[in-house]
Amino acid sequence: MLKVVVVGGGWAGCAAALSASKAGAQVLLLERTDSLLGTGLVGGIFRNNGRHTAAEEAIAMGGGDIFVAMDANARHKGISFPGHNHASTYDVTTMEPLVKKILQNYGIEIKTNTRVVDVLKHGKRIHTLIIDGGIEIKGDVFVDATGTAGSMGNCLTYGNGCAMCVMRCPSFGPRVSVTAKAEIKELMGRKSDGSFGAMSGSCKLCKESLSIEIKDSLDRDGVVVLPLPERLQKSSSLGKKACTQYALNEYAVNLVLLDTGHAKLMTPYFPLEDLRSIPGLEKARYEDPYAGSMGNSIRYLGIAPCTNSLKVEGLDNLFCCGEKSAILVGHTEAVVTGLLAGNNAVRHCLDMKYLELPTSIASGDFIAFVHEQMKLEAGLSIRYTFSGSVYFERMKTLSLYSMNRTEIHNRVAQAGFKDIYSVCLV
């Protein structure tokens, strides 16, 4: 039986594992920490703006399990907040076991606390992964879903230092890029000021630490917008953010809180003393990163050069997804690329033609567009997402943005991609 090994158990890796399993492979999913979902353990927003279209496309293509699970575990549906409409938030506090169960039901073997530290390759083929401690894991084809953050040294060099985020590098060890270990030169994203990397765009407050009014309001409406006192309105920090869809002026003059189980604060970091000077947040404390006063994780430091079928260039049997595959932001984007990478990994073993998503649907146009943009110097300082910024504008211009499920499903069917992820290829 052909064996697909997925490295990295974040949303992208989970989607790749799921997709490879649906296509008929034996799948091993390796995760460095003790739990799946990666930054999805603290994220939670989906279906906002163009992400709705992308999620429906994935469902139409037969890879909807994850979105169905997010929907089923949603805390809020159809909420609006500055710049964003019809957003859903899943409950970050209960999502991980649910996803793990789904993957296990598909027969995917999940190994947590398993950190890949090196690869062995022969020519252009990886044949073995080395785990921290020396154990070797063999496979036929590999998916690099290790993200782009690296470790705390990167957060110190390109950010404000380790802020003790959910990645928990000091305890579980740094993220290691399979692509880099296979000696493929990676790309680095940039901030708008030209420096490398970008800071994660949100942090999370413990909801119980907020005033009862704010907490109730979050539980009821899913969103609270608090006007910031003038002295705290710092628009300069916006350029550092990974999530350009939130780099809007509304976020500079307001504090936007979303209910994801935690109170998601739509800013990379915020000094606690300042935060507590805002009415209702007098007792606020951070849930993630713990040192949310000073910084957040730094991303986009190791992007794999890859084709639109998400095969890593320079290697025959390595695919990539999520942030590893492009300067993209968000769970939806991770899942969409993960599904494709997982499916193509199986196709590799069967000597089949790789899938490229058609540009007549948003997901396909997205991957092609982002890869095209990344060839340009200016394109490296932009972040891409279905939910805002450059790409959402493009979606609207090209009429790829749709809220109509039937329309989206028809487009997928017309392109010949209906249920393509649910076909067993083996």
Added chain:
Amino acid sequence: MDRNISQCIDINSKYCPCLLAETNQCTFCSHLKGEATCNCNWAGVCILYEKHWQYKKIQQSEESIATRMEEEVSFTVKEQISDNTYRLEMQVSNTFAEPLMKIGSFVFLKRPNDPAFFYFPVNIMSVQGNMLDVVIEAIGPKSIRIIAENNDKLVVRGPYWNGVLGQPWIDNLTYGKIILVAGGIGQAPALPLAVNLKKNNNQITAVLAPGKVGKIFIKEQLTELGVAVHIVPSLRKNGISMLKEGLYQKPDLVVSAGPDNQHYAIIRTMQAAGVNIPMVATNNATMCCGEGICGSCIKKVQGNTEIRLCKQQIDFLKIVED
């Protein structure tokens, strides 16, 4: 056992980050080698971070980087083992002695009024309270100065720890079977290795040869520890065949304490016997500064890289034979 032990011995000590990190030559941290992103063999601490905090501290106190301790002490010749071989005993402060309890510990010695380039490295044979025992062969221009002219004072600099390559294997092995081969002056570092292995309930068979020193001087101590001691007149002639027999007993680890020739002879014997187990080897590299700066201990290793043997652990098998 994890065969990949390539790591800097000073990590997690107060001597890390060291002078190498100052000049982007750290042997471990990719950022401190001048690379763009993280790529280290994670040791549980981030050296870049350590440096970051150290830098803040230095700015406040204007101290320079932590250098090793130096103490001027009197010594006595406890035993003249042979013509040029002496066992010295000296009393140092508690703070100096304590970090030398680790296996692989060594110090540098010189006469008090000699310039710093007279420092030469010597393994610690035993630490009892704050008494250090070392064995020196007074044959070179530096070591000869210690014994000459009825001198009884010296300066010790330390602690250093990379005297044994394969230290993690010794630290981590319990209830194992070990063959210990020690020749000549290699008997001195062999003793603390045996002591540590015994603490972890390991079973040791030792093959000892007098070597250039011409004498066996650790037999009693080993026997007391419960080590099965075999003495041979020459490792080359009789020791290797004894080692071969030992390898049939399926040991977990081979420890070679002695010159590089001995290490290589053992490797060849193991290869001939088709045995692939880790081999701990005493570190015989020429050292002058001990801080990774002078370059005298640099060796080529497989993969066309170089390592500084005063600091870096490595599987001896990976060192390219001169």
